[in-house]
Amino acid sequence: METAQFALFTPNSFPLRRSQESAEQKFARLANRWKEESAHLSSVERMAMLRSYQAIIGMGAVAVPLLLRELQKEPDHWFWALQAITEADPANGETLPIDELAARWVTWGQQEGWL
Amino acid sequence: MSIHDATLTSLFPNLTQAGAFITSMSSPRYNCIAWAAEDQEFWWEPASPYYWPSRAKRENSLNGWISAFQTLHYQPCATGSLDPAYSKIAIYVKEGTPTHVARQLSNGKWTSKCGKLQDIEHDLADLAGVEYGQPFIFMQKLRQVTP
Numbered sequence: 100m101e102t103a104q105f106a107l108f109t110p111n112s113f114p115l116r117r118s119q120e121s122a123e124q125k126f127a128r129l130a131n132r133w134k135e136e137s138a139h140l141s142s143v144e145r146m147a148m149l150r151s152y153q154a155i156i157g158m159g160a161v162a163v164p165l166l167l168r169e170l171q172k173e174p175d176h177w178f179w180a181l182q183a184i185t186e187a188d189p190a191n192g193e194t195l196p197i198d199e200l201a202a203r204w205v206t207w208g209q210q211e212g213w214l
Numbered sequence: 215m216s217i218h219d220a221t222l223t224s225l226f227p228n229l230t231q232a233g234a235f236i237t238s239m240s241s242p243r244y245n246c247i248a249w250a251a252e253d254q255e256f257w258w259e260p261a262s263p264y265y266w267p268s269r270a271k272r273e274n275s276l277n278g279w280i281s282a283f284q285t286l287h288y289q290p291c292a293t294g295s296l297d298p299a300y301s302k303i304a305i306y307v308k309e310g311t312p313t314h315v316a317r318q319l320s321n322g323k324w325t326s327k328c329g330k331l332q333d334i335e336h337d338l339a340d341l342a343g344v345e346y347g348q349p350f351i352f353m354q355k356l357r358q359v360t361p
Contacts, residue, residue, distance in 0.1 A: 138331050140329045142245075142259065142313075144259070192263070195263060196243065
């Protein structure tokens with residue numbers, strides 16, 4: 100009986116451990132969570148303080164191409180994360196609509212070899 | 215069309231299917247402040263690289279949001295009651311922090327852009343609650359009369 104109970108809880112029956120995630124899997128998990136949690140917020144400041152966003156910043160350089168690919172798919176407020184990680188500012192201080200901000204970052208990413 | 219959107223109704227339980235309507239698609243391109251200012255081109259945020267009126271206080275506070283609308287000739291008023299002579303906005307506040315702005319329509323209802331989600335037409339109380347707090351500050355400006 101004890102052996103049968105143990106067999107119900109073998110490691111393969113658990114969800115993938117976070118430590119076994121690839122960077123892409125971790126990013127996808129965090130990005131999806133951030134999109135859900137930030138959808139109704141009107142403040143990028145509040146969006147950027149969400150744990151999921153902070154965790155993406157914490158991923159560092161490995162997140163840069165992933166963030167840029169997100170911007171290629173659909174513009175969203177990833178700009179502060181990219182600035183925090185890369186210290187770049189393709190907007191050069193200009194105020195731009197987010198479609199153009201996204202395009203500037205993607206162009207920057209292509210020029211810098213991130214994409 | 216009434217609201218059957220699960221995301222909106224889970225965030226804002228006061229939204230009633232009979233009284234509130236979705237009036238646009240979701241978009242990350244503009245937020246509630248922009249929509250209340252009748253701008254769909256920019257996301258309004260008092261920090262680079264986003265748009266914020268140059269003469270407004272560049273702070274994400276109630277005073278900052280009030281000053282942004284003052285640059286559009288809005289001034290604080292007592293209530294959100296309908297007055298045909300005035301355009302009105304309502305700033306929602308939660309724990310002293312502004313969370314949302316709605317703009318009044320000529321039929322007395324309100325229109326809101328819920329963050330990156332859709333525009334909706336609603337009553338003020340429909341968005342009151344855990345997420346946005348309560349409508350706390352009302353502002354008005356003389357309605358432009360087209361000849």
